[in-house]
Amino acid sequence: MSIRFDKESQLFVLETRNSCYQLRVDETGLLRHVYYGKGVGGTDMRYREKSSDRGFSGNPYDFQNNRGCSADTMPQEYSTFGTGDYRPSALEAVLENGSRSLELTYAGYQVESGKYTLAGLPYVRGAQQAAANTVQTLTIELRDEIAGISVFLSYGVFAEKDIITRTARICNRSGKTIRLEKAASMCIDFPYASFDLIHFSGRHCMERIPERRELTRSTVTVESKRGMSSHHANPFVILCDPAATEDHGDCYGFMLMYSGNHKEEVSRDQVGSIRLVSGIHDEGFCWLLAPGEAFQTPEVILSYSSDGLNGLSGNFHRILRENVCDTRFADRSLPVLLNSWEACYFDFDTDKLLKLADEAVALGVEMFVLDDGWFGSRTSDHSGLGDWFANEDRLPGGLKVLSEKIHEKGLQFGVWIEPEMVNEDSDLYRAHPDWALCDPGRKPVIARSQLVLDMTRGDVREYLFDCISRILKDAQIEYVKWDFNRSVSNMWSGNLPADRQGEVAHRFVLGVYELLGRIREAFPEILIEGCAGGGGRFDAGMLFYCPQIWCSDNTDPVARLSIQRGTSYGYPVCTMGSHVSASPNHQTGRATPLATRGIVAMAGTFGYELDPNRLTGEERRQIREQIDTYHRLERLIRGGTYYRLSQDVHPYCSWECVSQDRSEVLVSVVCTALEANAAFYCVKLRGLDPDRFYREERSGEVFSGAALMYGGYVLDTMHGDFPGCQIHFTPCAGGIAQV
Numbered sequence: 001m002s003i004r005f006d007k008e009s010q011l012f013v014l015e016t017r018n019s020c021y022q023l024r025v026d027e028t029g030l031l032r033h034v035y036y037g038k039g040v041g042g043t044d045m046r047y048r049e050k051s052s053d054r055g056f057s058g059n060p061y062d063f064q065n066n067r068g069c070s071a072d073t074m075p076q077e078y079s080t081f082g083t084g085d086y087r088p089s090a091l092e093a094v095l096e097n098g099s100r101s102l103e104l105t106y107a108g109y110q111v112e113s114g115k116y117t118l119a120g121l122p123y124v125r126g127a128q129q130a131a132a133n134t135v136q137t138l139t140i141e142l143r144d145e146i147a148g149i150s151v152f153l154s155y156g157v158f159a160e161k162d163i164i165t166r167t168a169r170i171c172n173r174s175g176k177t178i179r180l181e182k183a184a185s186m187c188i189d190f191p192y193a194s195f196d197l198i199h200f201s202g203r204h205c206m207e208r209i210p211e212r213r214e215l216t217r218s219t220v221t222v223e224s225k226r227g228m229s230s231h232h233a234n235p236f237v238i239l240c241d242p243a244a245t246e247d248h249g250d251c252y253g254f255m256l257m258y259s260g261n262h263k264e265e266v267s268r269d270q271v272g273s274i275r276l277v278s279g280i281h282d283e284g285f286c287w288l289l290a291p292g293e294a295f296q297t298p299e300v301i302l303s304y305s306s307d308g309l310n311g312l313s314g315n316f317h318r319i320l321r322e323n324v325c326d327t328r329f330a331d332r333s334l335p336v337l338l339n340s341w342e343a344c345y346f347d348f349d350t351d352k353l354l355k356l357a358d359e360a361v362a363l364g365v366e367m368f369v370l371d372d373g374w375f376g377s378r379t380s381d382h383s384g385l386g387d388w389f390a391n392e393d394r395l396p397g398g399l400k401v402l403s404e405k406i407h408e409k410g411l412q413f414g415v416w417i418e419p420e421m422v423n424e425d426s427d428l429y430r431a432h433p434d435w436a437l438c439d440p441g442r443k444p445v446i447a448r449s450q451l452v453l454d455m456t457r458g459d460v461r462e463y464l465f466d467c468i469s470r471i472l473k474d475a476q477i478e479y480v481k482w483d484f485n486r487s488v489s490n491m492w493s494g495n496l497p498a499d500r501q502g503e504v505a506h507r508f509v510l511g512v513y514e515l516l517g518r519i520r521e522a523f524p525e526i527l528i529e530g531c532a533g534g535g536g537r538f539d540a541g542m543l544f545y546c547p548q549i550w551c552s553d554n555t556d557p558v559a560r561l562s563i564q565r566g567t568s569y570g571y572p573v574c575t576m577g578s579h580v581s582a583s584p585n586h587q588t589g590r591a592t593p594l595a596t597r598g599i600v601a602m603a604g605t606f607g608y609e610l611d612p613n614r615l616t617g618e619e620r621r622q623i624r625e626q627i628d629t630y631h632r633l634e635r636l637i638r639g640g641t642y643y644r645l646s647q648d649v650h651p652y653c654s655w656e657c658v659s660q661d662r663s664e665v666l667v668s669v670v671c672t673a674l675e676a677n678a679a680f681y682c683v684k685l686r687g688l689d690p691d692r693f694y695r696e697e698r699s700g701e702v703f704s705g706a707a708l709m710y711g712g713y714v715l716d717t718m719h720g721d722f723p724g725c726q727i728h729f730t731p732c733a734g735g736i737a738q739v
């Protein structure tokens with residue numbers, strides 16, 4: 001059993017293969033956090049609890065003579081505002097009488113087999129778990145009798161995968177309306193830890209670059225208020241031992257499954273205790289809970305690993321690939337595509353597209369994707385968004401005829417859409433100006449000449465569902481790229497009364513999830529790739545609906561090394577949209593070899609985004625070879641265990657995929673800072689079987705797993721601009737001469 005409750009000590013123990021999580025009800029009724037970390041073989045970890053009278057940390061009224069008892073110093077499971085805990089709170093609510101104080105005490109618990117689900121929100125799926133009894137759910141009820149609030153904390157325990165999920169459901173049991181001003185998904189306290197925080201920040205065209213910092217006595221906030229999880233701050237943070245490396249040390253990961261405004265607060269208090277609170281951003285948020293209503297927070301995925309950052313990443317990769325992404329796509333071989341965007345941007349007609357498709361066929365590409373510009377008056381990014389009808393001047397017969405012609409060539413067909421947006425210069429906006437988010441009497445912020453549709457409105461979602469369904473039914477479409485190209489502003493909706501405007505940002509996200517869920521249900525065979533100006537909505541929430549996401553609008557392979565490496569801390573290779581584009585690169589102007597571009601794109605979903613008409617004969621030959629190589633290695637790349645080998649991207653960036661049975665390995669290396677007369681690069685492999693033998697495919701040389709891991713593989717000296725190589729080791733029965 002992965003969940004146990006000891007009545008006498010009131011201790012809950014949640015156990016996974018390598019980790020243990022303990023919490024307990026104390027004598028005041030408070031739900032205290034006791035321990036989260038490496039498995040402790042069933043030890044009751046309450047022995048670590050210590051208390052002392054700390055000045056200015058008050059005591060609950062009934063325990064006033066016990067001055068060591070304070071909400072301000074106890075490790076807590078779900079902190080509240082106003083009753084003596086001065087660290088970041090998870091829940092803040094205003095009662096009808098204006099009181100803002102809450103005090104939650106334990107009211108009961110329930111253990112169920114399997115994993116809970118969430119209505120209207122993405123969640124880690126439990127049903128696909130082979131042995132369902134390895135997944136269990138614990139739900140604990142906390143109550144504030146004076147406020148009339150119940151909070152149900154749910155924990156999904158994936159014992160085999162070292163994963164625990166958490167979510168909170170806040171119910172109004174009073175007869176009066178309650179205003180929630182903050183409703184985080186989780187809170188956790190580490191009383192004796194000294195941690196570094198790693199978060200993933202960036203900007204458009206440079207997403208998810210890891211930043212690691214020591215935690216001092218302050219609060220660090222990782223946040224997005226952009227209406228999207230954002231390019232700027234991914235909703236994934238790591239707390240780790242300051243000495244932790246890629247391969248050693250305690251690491252904890254917390255991934256919020258949410259695509260909108262979010263906030264992760266990490267604070268270190270007066271005595272060094274560390275608290276993390278993660279959930280929907282509270283700035284601009286407020287939610288009215290009528291009597292009997294409940295508010296469901298998004299889910300957080302937690303994992304612990306003592307095997308360093310690579311170990312932690314492995315846990316997240318597995319749960320996302322197997323229990324978040326739709327396994328029908330994550331597990332299968334997907335067609336190599338050619339996307340039209342960097343090939344022709346808005347400048348195309350049917351003839352040009354068909355010529356591109358012919359070239360694609362000759363290269364061995366299997367799917368043609370028509371990006372932006374095929375609908376309404378969309379001949380530039382100034383107009384047309386919202387008018388989801390093919391532009392028949394450019395494409396006579398519309399997508400139906402084009403998709404037929406593409407299929408006749410033996411290619412599958414995909415199409416770009418950006419449903420949540422509208423241009424002022426569009427028939428949709430002229431007919432329904434009130435469908436765009438905008439504050440009354442105020443001019444809205446414009447970004448990329450577009451406004452944001454009010455996804456809280458049922459009529460807007462209905463319009464979009466009809467448009468998208470019509471497109472997908474009329475034409476032969478196997479793939480959709482679902483884009484979102486601006487930060488949201490002016491979050492005011494005509495759909496809601498004045499006192500509910502604080503709900504718009506979250507209702508927007510719920511509206512997007514509802515629409516995506518309906519489309520997925522109606523067209524389950526169509527692969528949807530998420531996108532938001534590249535990776536502006538690269539989060540586990542979107543992955544629930546879209547098993548892959550365009551990683552960045554920056555396709556420069558050298559920049560992509562940093563972007564994809566940063567993304568890999570939380571997200572598996574099979575989720576990262578990655579294409580080979582032209583050289584010099586359109587975003588940076590940097591020239592790189594085609595071979596290196598191929599190696600980097602193979603650390604993702606692999607495809608092309610260039611004009612084949614401009615390729616030389618030699619480049620065409622290389623591309624045909626790349627596609628063959630990708631197909632040969634695809635299972636290993638998508639399904640293998642991924643390791644970051646180098647500590648950084650300079651001077652060498654190296655990574656590895658090891659098959660699940662540890663018999664086959666692919667090592668990829670790119671040199672980003674070449675030197676003359678350079679030292680040799682010796683790369684130490686990870687995750688192999690030390691006693692097995694591996695044959696290097698090109699040279700035929702044979703090495704033991706132990707040799708490759710402890711002695712390493714020495715690369716030949718490299719030359720030229722940004723050179724790279726792939727080293728493929730296959731199973732081998734023989735051995736090398738023993739000394």
Ligand code: GLA
Nearest residue numbers: 341371372531532533534553
């Ligand atoms: C976004 C996407 C690009 C492309 C353009 C089209 O920027 O990330 O890949 O689809 O939109 O406008």
